[in-house]
Amino acid sequence: MKLLEDRILADGNVLSPAILKVDSFINHQVDPVFMHELGAEIARHFRGQGINKVMTIESSGIAPAVFVAMELQVPLVILKKQSSAILKTDVIQTEVVSFTKEISYQLTLARKYLSENDHVLLVDDFLANGEAATGAIRLIRKAHATIAGIGILIEKSFQPGRTKLNEQGIHVYSLARIAEMDTDHITFLPEEA
Ligand code: 5GP
16 A cells, blocks of 8 residues: 555654564554554455454554444454453463564453454554464454454565465455565565455
């Protein structure tokens, strides 16, 4: 999506060979009008597939996922990374290794928000090694729900996330796919249909 590629070039900062900072418009300060456009495009791609829930992982997936869910007119379920005293019983959990923080956490979902009747679209801001998405898929499967696919804002295609997910038969749609990046240039793969 050219709109997102242009914004990454204008406002993104490559912090290291593998980390892109986009906190002026996606995950620290949020540009809601822009995020709505991105969410609408992900919703357009997956519309008509019987999706009845959008799911994301706190916290940086929430902004785009709200707009995808609004466009599809379905609830948004937010998987928790932080442990909480009020989310201890009747939960489904799986361990995930964080790409940016280099720690692992228990991805947690209250059982009542996902069942075998649900067909889920997972939405996240970044796809890197695919650990967060793979953890979310494990939870979806534990709940006997089904997965329609994954909508991503920024895929770092030089990392193995997409391949891992495709190997599990999961359809990934990414609005911007970074082929390579360093501090003074970012190149993109061609847009997906
Ligand atoms: P993965 O599990 O695919 O390795 O990493 C995905 C998660 O790590 C995303 O939910 C995102 O929050 C974070 N992440 C991965 N790469 C980047 C990056 O280059 N920049 C930022 N800001 N977050 C990233």
